[in-house]
Amino acid sequence: MALDSSLKWxxxxxxxxxxxxxxxxxxxxxxxxLYFSPLxxxxxxxxxxxxxxxxxxxxxxxxxxxxxAVEEMHxxxxxxxxxxxxxxxxxxxxxxxxxxxQSPKLRRERYATILQTLQADGSILATKDHDHxxxxxxxxxxxxxxxxxxxxxPVINDTLANMFYRxxxxxxxxxxxxxxxxxxxxxxxxxxxYAFGDxxxxxxxxxxxxxxxxxxxxxxLAHLGTHFFWLASLMAKMPPKVMxxxxxxxxxxxxxxEGLAVQVEEVRKAKDLPEGKTIFHEIIxxxxxxxxxxxxxxxxxxxxxxxxxxxxTASTLAAIMYHLLADRKLFARLRAELxxxxxxRNELPVASKLDKLPLLNxxxxxxxxxxxxxxHRQDRTCPDEDLVYEAPNGQTYVIPAGSAVGMAAPxxxxxxxxxxxxxxxxxxxxxENPKLLKYxxxxxxxxxxxxxxxxxxxxxxTFTAGLVRRYDLYDPALKVQNGPTLELYQTTRADxxxxxxxxxxxxxxxxxxxRVIIRD
Ligand code: HEM
Numbered sequence: 001m002a003l004d005s006s007l008k009w010x011x012x013x014x015x016x017x018x019x020x021x022x023x024x025x026x027x028x029x030x031x032x033x034l035y036f037s038p039l040x041x042x043x044x045x046x047x048x049x050x051x052x053x054x055x056x057x058x059x060x061x062x063x064x065x066x067x068x069a070v071e072e073m074h075x076x077x078x079x080x081x082x083x084x085x086x087x088x089x090x091x092x093x094x095x096x097x098x099x100x101x102q103s104p105k106l107r108r109e110r111y112a113t114i115l116q117t118l119q120a121d122g123s124i125l126a127t128k129d130h131d132h133x134x135x136x137x138x139x140x141x142x143x144x145x146x147x148x149x150x151x152x153x154p155v156i157n158d159t160l161a162n163m164f165y166r167x168x169x170x171x172x173x174x175x176x177x178x179x180x181x182x183x184x185x186x187x188x189x190x191x192x193x194y195a196f197g198d199x200x201x202x203x204x205x206x207x208x209x210x211x212x213x214x215x216x217x218x219x220x221l222a223h224l225g226t227h228f229f230w231l232a233s234l235m236a237k238m239p240p241k242v243m244x245x246x247x248x249x250x251x252x253x254x255x256x257x258e259g260l261a262v263q264v265e266e267v268r269k270a271k272d273l274p275e276g277k278t279i280f281h282e283i284i285x286x287x288x289x290x291x292x293x294x295x296x297x298x299x300x301x302x303x304x305x306x307x308x309x310x311x312x313t314a315s316t317l318a319a320i321m322y323h324l325l326a327d328r329k330l331f332a333r334l335r336a337e338l339x340x341x342x343x344x345r346n347e348l349p350v351a352s353k354l355d356k357l358p359l360l361n362x363x364x365x366x367x368x369x370x371x372x373x374x375x376h377r378q379d380r381t382c383p384d385e386d387l388v389y390e391a392p393n394g395q396t397y398v399i400p401a402g403s404a405v406g407m408a409a410p411x412x413x414x415x416x417x418x419x420x421x422x423x424x425x426x427x428x429x430x431x432e433n434p435k436l437l438k439y440x441x442x443x444x445x446x447x448x449x450x451x452x453x454x455x456x457x458x459x460x461x462t463f464t465a466g467l468v469r470r471y472d473l474y475d476p477a478l479k480v481q482n483g484p485t486l487e488l489y490q491t492t493r494a495d496x497x498x499x500x501x502x503x504x505x506x507x508x509x510x511x512x513x514x515r516v517i518i519r520d
Contacts, residue, residue: 033085038400044073044082052084052227059223063509064500067375071411080389080397087113087379087404091411093418093439095389099380099405100446104134108447111379111404117225117503119236122300124451125308130383133448136301139286140451143194143279149454150351155193156459157348159186160466162203171520176489179321180513183314184213187459191309194455195302196263197278215252216311218502260302264295279305305452311504312373313456318514319371319496320363320464323425324473325488325516330427331473334359338469345469345483354461362430364460365437370425372409372442374450375501379406392417409441410498474519481519489515 030050034040039049047054058066070089073081079092090099101108107130118126124140127133142148163186170177185202188209192199202209225232235243235250240258244251267280280302284293291297324331337360341353354360387399399405414422418439419429430436443450450456467486474487491514499508507513 037085039082039086039088039403042080042082042088042397042399043077045077048073049082049085052086055084056223056227059501060220060227063220064218064223064375064502064506067377067408067410067498067501070377070408074411078393079391084113087111087377087406088399089377089406089408089411090389091407091415092389092391093412093415093441096407096412096439096441096445098387098389099382099407100378100444100449102446104447106385107131107383109133109381109383110448111381111406113226113379113404113406114376116229116232117223117376118304119225119232120300120304122294122297123304124301125304126300130447135288136292137447137451139283139288139292140279140301143282144451144454146454149458152190152194152455152458153351153462156190156351156462159189159193159203160348160462162186162189162201163463164466164470166203166208167518168520171484171518174517174519176515176517178210178513178515180314180318181208181210181213183317183321183463184310185209186463187313187317188306188310190459191306191455193278195279195305195309196267197281199263212252212256215249216256216307218311218504218506219249220500220502221249222502222504257299257303260306261295261299264298264302268293268295307504308374308450309452309455313459315373315496315505316364316367316371316456316460317463320367320460321467321516322488322491322493322496322514323363323367324464324468325486326493328473330363331468334363334464334468338465342465342469347469349462349465349469351458351462354465357465358431359427360461360465362427364457364464365430365440366425366427367460368442369413369419369440370423371496371498371505372413373505374442374444374503375408375410375498375505376503377406377408377501378441378444379404380448381405407441408501409444410501412439412441415439471518474517485519487517487519489517491515 033049034046037049055066058069070081070083071091073083074089074091080088080090083089099108109128109130110126115121115126115128120126124133124136127136163182166182167177182203185205185208189201189203202212235247236254238246238254240251240254242251243254264280267278268284270281280298283298283301324334337357341357342349381402381404383402386401387405389397389399391397413419416422418436443453443456471484471486472482474481474485490512494508495511495513496507498505499511500506
């Protein structure tokens with residue numbers, strides 16, 4: 001009888017015990033994070049130091065808004081802020097060189113935040129280990145050198161010509177055209193051709209693959225892996241058909257990834273693997289370990305290359321287009337500069353001539369600064385050394401080895417101490433002070449800097465030059481236009497501005513991007 005009642009007592013006591021343990025754990029964790037963590041001395045809001053749910057709330061619930069919350073924290077707490085229990089953010093361009101070191105000997109690793117988001121462990125972008133990343137990157141590096149990207153000039157020009165052909169057709173309909181889609185189609189066609197060789201082209205499709213691009217539209221779901229890694233992982237492992245039924249957007253993405261796996265297999269089976277044919281022919285030909293050639297790993301690599309190589313450049317092109325069509329004087333100045341190297345409006349650009357045009361290149365830099373195609377925080381850890389940050393007021397902060405510290409391009413590129421009138425589009429700033437390039441964070445810096453930087457510049461130069469040389473800005477004052485024209489249609493600066501960070505740049509909900517009326 002006594003045993004019976006003590007058993008009953010123990011059973012009723014159990015939930016209370018579990019609840020108390022949870023309360024003690026949470027309290028203990030909170031006290032540790034606030035007062036004893038190695039990052040406890042870094043300034044910042046208590047809520048961000050206490051829990052990463054604060055970050056999740058802004059990323060997922062408010063839709064990619066944490067980047068702006070962090071910018072606000074800097075205004076309040078200064079250039080170094082603890083923005084999560086485990087991450088520090090620095091808004092000081094003088095710290096770039098130290099954090100994103102160029103030296104291959106200084107180990108710099110990507111942190112879980114971005115690794116979990118990507119769900120692509122096989123890609124260089126999601127390779128954590130410093131040495132492993134270097135080995136993987138070494139295979140791809142030659143493809144993205146300035147010299148090899150120059151060899152891609154015919155592909156880039158063919159794609160531009162293909163886009164003009166489509167624009168001629170759209171001009172006949174008179175309907176507004178979503179240029180973001182046209183640019184995504186063009187940049188995807190280029191990178192697909194480079195990665196795998198000839199294949200189906202988006203620009204040849206009736207709708208330019210709009211359905212796919214609409215599905216891929218940057219969105220808060222991009223942050224799911226950072227905050228709910230297990231859920232994103234589970235979703236990534238489900239068959240695409242199941243995912244299409246559950247969440248059509250994610251399912252369609254899984255379909256796209258499966259398509260890449262088929263392309264990798266096709267390259268593997270090809271008898272003819274001539275030297276330098278495409279990126280994936282070359283990886284499979286190379287003498288890297290067989291484990292590095294597995295389809296799963298190469299599919300991850302392909303996914304990152306295709307997405308990073310299209311969405312980013314396309315959104316920058318759309319921003320350039322907006323500013324040129326919204327500013328008649330700027331358009332006229334660029335046109336005059338282009339005429340010096342492209343006397344005939346119908347000729348396609350010659351890349352080497354575009355390198356020498358000051359306004360064209362300053363304008364591209366300014367667009368990259370103000371509208372970085374990749375908006376995420378470039379979190380890194382330095383496993384072997386403490387980083388010491390000295391604030392402008394002389395105070396020093398130690399970021400212990402292994403802690404995560406990052407910088408986000410939308411914040412750094414608008415640092416008011418570096419850029420005069422940081423929110424304004426002023427290409428001249430790069431003509432007056434070329435040293436500003438040192439602080440450009442849009443492609444990141446150091447050993448993990450964007451590998452596609454040369455390709456991105458060449459695409460931006462060629463497409464901007466080609467469009468501005470071929471088309472005039474529509475002038476309502478003229479009865480007869482002087483050739484084919486472009487005019488913005490219900491587009492404001494808000495349609496190109498970064499509304500939120502969705503890893504890539506996200507416009508405000510409902511934005512149609514840059515729309516133009518094309519007249520022939
Ligand atoms: C305006 C265009 C572009 C922007 C703003 C951009 C931005 C970036 C940034 C910021 C990173 C570093 C990410 C991080 O550290 O977390 C990155 C990495 C990368 N980008 Fe780009 N990118 C652009 C165009 C391209 C193009 C055209 C390609 C072509 C393949 C490309 C391929 C990659 C790859 C493969 C990486 C991973 C590099 C590594 O981990 O070593 N990107 N990009």
